[in-house]
Amino acid sequence: MKKFLFISITFLALSCQTKEEVDLIVQNANIYTVDGDFSKASSIAIKDGKFVAVGNIEEITQKYNAKELLDAEGKTIVPGLIDAHCHFYGLGQNQQVVDLVGTSSYDEILEKVVAFHKERPSSFVMGRGWDQNDWEVKEFPTKEKLDELFPDTPVALRRIDGHALLVNQKALDLAGITVDTKTEGGEIVKENGKLTGVLVDNPMGLIDPIVPPLSTEQQIQALKDAERISLDYGLTTVNDAGLSRETIELIDSLQQAGELSIRVYAMVANYPENLDYFLNKGIIKTDGLNVSSVKVYGDGALGSRGAALREPYSDKPGHFGAMVTPVDQIEALAQRIAASDYQMNTHAIGDSANIVVLRAYDKALEGKSDRRWKVEHAQVISPSDFDYYEKGIIPSVQPTHATSDMYWAGDRLGSEREKGAYAYKDLLEKAGLVALGTDFPVERVSPFLTFYAAVARQDLEQYPERGYQMENALSREETLKGMTIWAAYSNFEEDEKGSIEPGKFADFVILSEDIMTAPLQNIPNIEAEQVFLGGKKMK
Template sequence: MKKFFFLISVALVFSCTTKEEVDLIVYNANIYTVDDAFSKASSIAIKDGKFVAVGDTEEISKKYKAQKQLDAEGKTIVPGLIDAHCHFYGLGQNQQVVDLVGTQSFDEVVDRVVAFQEERPSSFILGRGWDQNDWEVKKFPTKDKLDEIFPDTPVALERIDGHAYLVNQKALDMAGITADTETEGGEIVKEDGELTGVLVDNPMGSINKVIPPASLEQKIQALKDAEQISLDYGLTTVNDAGLSRDIIELIDSLQQAGELSIRVYAMVSNYPENLDYFLDKGIIKTEGLNVRSVKVYGDGALGSRGAALRAPYSDKPGHFGAMVTPVDQIEALAQRIAATDYQMNTHAIGDSANIVVLRAYEKALDGKTDRRWKVEHAQVISQSDFDYFENGIIPSVQPTHATSDMYWAEDRLGEERVKGAYAYKDLLDKAGLVALGTDFPVEQVSPFLTFYAAVARQDVEQYPEGGFQMENALSREETLKGMTIWAAYSNFEEDEKGSIEPGKFADFVIFSDDIMTIPAEEIPNVTAERVFLGGVRKK
């Protein structure tokens, strides 16, 4: 008997001493792993920035030990959230300009501009976020008040979708834009032959050329501001839909110096100098940065009537919108990019733009496999064109666009055409996955609003009753996948992130509530209580 107890004691001592030392153990959690089986767990072990084990609390405690342990107190944990389409640097830039989001009238826009200029005087006033569709008078504004208040100071106010400017006469003069200026791929809006100050899509480039460039310090601050906002919402990877070489290199240098930690999937802006550099250089990949795609603009936005439609706008006879990038250029770009390892990600809103992009993809990718090219937004699709997504093309969509646009989308598109708009379930059924994002700062940063819009198809006031075109709502499981593993797959990163599995980066979020089970109307109120990136707490 003494020998028996001796052997048991030795076995216990041996089992304790053979526990593997890890950096962090999280236990007593409600974990949605988002693995292939969409399995659940209650504990995770983390070492060297990666998950080493996932299982139940008793199992993990028997095999691992750590000086740092976290009792999750039953809270819900999901993989680090990925925003599959946003403007990360643009969000940071917005923190330095007049915030016009949520303005209810043009008078309020003017008031905010005046107040901002009094507080932070600038030689060139910039603002972003106005949306005439939110105003009682749903017409484009004009520059008259800006001319009166700021006759000698240029002003450029960007529409919320980034596809239109309202500028004053001073800015027009600096850019050399007159009533006789001709344009392609957009519109210089006039009334009775006179400039209104509204520029849609390509003409905005003339204004951009006269806006003073940001200093290095301002660029760094913008990136850090955007990171803090993103991490606060549980985003651990952001797909920035269009960056220049200098900002990509700045992100890399800040990450290498430990001054920026959020992971960035950088889409290279479609400018000759960017393509000449990156396509020749090839894929750039670190743990924090992935550069392997090109962002192309097909057309404009529906809200500013710049989206390219096959038939005229229902609320503007004779107006079709416009292609920002001509059809022949999209086709040539597709051929050029297909000859490299880069991915092509093209903004396409209108049904005309979407079919142009889909046909160009089909032709360029003939005989090629696993290229994962994306259609960014895929917003209005003709019923006959959904089948293109069966061929490995990934729809990258933003659910809050549906709930932002639903008040006027049918006015723009008509009763029949709107049925093919914001059709996320139809796209999922054809493509097998959807990558979900926000398009922030066009929409709010909150991924919880993304989740809510995808499953409930309502605004936060629960309008409309029963949801907007609910046949295209996503399930909660599909939505979480779209914000994690499917987004990671669309980035060629499914082996390193997107689910809580051994060997992947220990990026995860602890939610205030169980987003998978609470009533739908409570989803917008969920918060990211704690955020971990590479096993290190960032919030």
């Protein structure tokens, strides 16, 4: 008996000694792993920034000893959320300018601009976020009142979608813009032969040379501000849709120095100098940075009537919108990028722009497999054109665009054409997946609003009562996949993130409520209570 007891004690001691040491074990959790079976678990073990085990606490504690134990108290855990299309750096820049989001009139905009300039005087006043579709009079503003308030200081106020700009006369003069200025791919808006101060799409670039550049310190602060806001909502990876070489290299240097933690999939902005550098250099990939795609603008936005349509706008006869990048250039770009290892990700809103992009992709990718090129927004599509998505093209869509635009989209498009707009379920059925994002700061940062808009297709007042075009709503499982594993797949990163599985980065979020079972009306108010990036608690 004594011999048996001695052997048992010895065996237990050896068993304890052979347990693997890990950094963290999380227990008592409601975990949606988003693995291939969409399985659930209650415990995870983490070591060196990666998941090493997923299961229940008994299974995990038999094999592992932890330096730290976290009791999740039954709360829901999901993989780190990925915003598949946003303007991360732009969000940070916006923290330095007048915030015009939610303004209900032009007069309110003017009040905010005056108050901002009084508090923070500068030689150039900038702002972003106005949307004339939210006003009682849903027409573009004009510059007269700005000229009166700021006769000697240039002012530039960007529309919420980034596709229109209101500037005063001082800015026009400094930029050399007159009624005779010629441009393509947009519009210099005039009334009665006079400039209104509104520039749509490409003409906005005429203002860029007169805007004072941010200092390096201001750029760093912008990136850190954007990271703080994004992590607060549980975003652990952001796909920034269009960055310069300078900003990409700044992000890389900050990550390498440990001053920026969020993971960034950086789309290279389509400028000749950027393409010449990055396409020749090849893909740049670290744990924190992925530079492997080019962002191209096909057309403008629907809200500013810049989206390129096959037939005229229903609320503006004779107006078709415009291609920002000419058709022949899109085709040439597609051929050039197809000859490299890079993806091509193209902004396409109108049905005309969408078919241009889809045809260019189809031709350039002939004979090539698994390139995962994306159409960003894929917003208005003709019925016959959905079939292109069966060929491996990925729709990257933003559900809150549907619930922001639904009040006036029918006016722009007409009821028949509207049926092919914001058609996320149709796109999913053809492509097999959808990558979901917000397009922030065009929309709000919250991924929980993305989730709500995809599933409920309603605004925060539960309008419309039965949802907007509910035949194109996504299920909760499809939506969570679109914000995690499908978004990761679209970035060629499905082997390292997007699900809670051994070997992947320990990026995960503890939620205030179960997003898969909570009443729909609760989803917009869900919070990311704790956020982990590579096993490190960020919030």
